[in-house]
Amino acid sequence: MSFSGRSVSPVNRDPGGMVAHPGGRAGMPRLVLVGTPNVGKSALFNALTGIYVTVSNYPGTTVEVARGRAVIDGTTWEVIDTPGLYSLLPITEEERVARTVLLWDRPDLILHVVEARHLTRLLSLTLQLLETGLPLILVVNVLDEAERLGIRLDLSLLQQRLGVPVVGTVAAGGRGVDELKARIASWYRSAKGEERKVG
């Protein structure tokens, strides 16, 4: 298939008919922030990325997607902020874009952001995301409000049960962001190690 004179491989196309962002990331690993609306994805995006942020409409839609860069342990990542989505079965255009970024823009790593106060309700999306087989770190945000309400969370037990890294944050104040970066770096190092073993 030809798109703007360029050849687009089938794996880059959404079955719903939307053409995914056509590459151009120069070998940078890609990190995508996903989660339900209003959990602090954009606050976390701002905490992770610097000043080199571009906001543009996702191709063929009126939905804005922000892309930025983060240097984590010497590696430059492309970081993408997505609109909130409730499930991987999209209803709104925003959800469709978030799903497309997730499944067709081929992120290397997903940060699933959940709100600490509503953790149990939000974990069903974590399970759906895990079913996609994409690597995931669970970010439990808004810990400050949970603590204010006396909600105590055993994040290490959650990590043990889910089998993925779990990090607590207060994105608005930057708390936990360094630990999150350390987890991303450690995931990247082990993924690279696996790649070398396979190659």
Ligand SMILES: Nc1nc2c(ncn2[C@@H]2O[C@H](COP(=O)(O)OP(=O)(O)OP(=O)(O)O)[C@@H](O)[C@H]2O)c(=O)[nH]1
């Ligand atoms: N108390 C507290 N507020 C937070 C935290 N993180 C984000 N917020 C606030 O929560 C609100 C929503 O944050 P956003 O970053 O816009 O959330 P979002 O997930 O990007 O929302 P959508 O893009 O609409 O899906 C804002 O008012 C933030 O300032 C946090 O850790 N603690």
Ligand SMILES: [Mg+2]
């Ligand atoms: Mg947002």
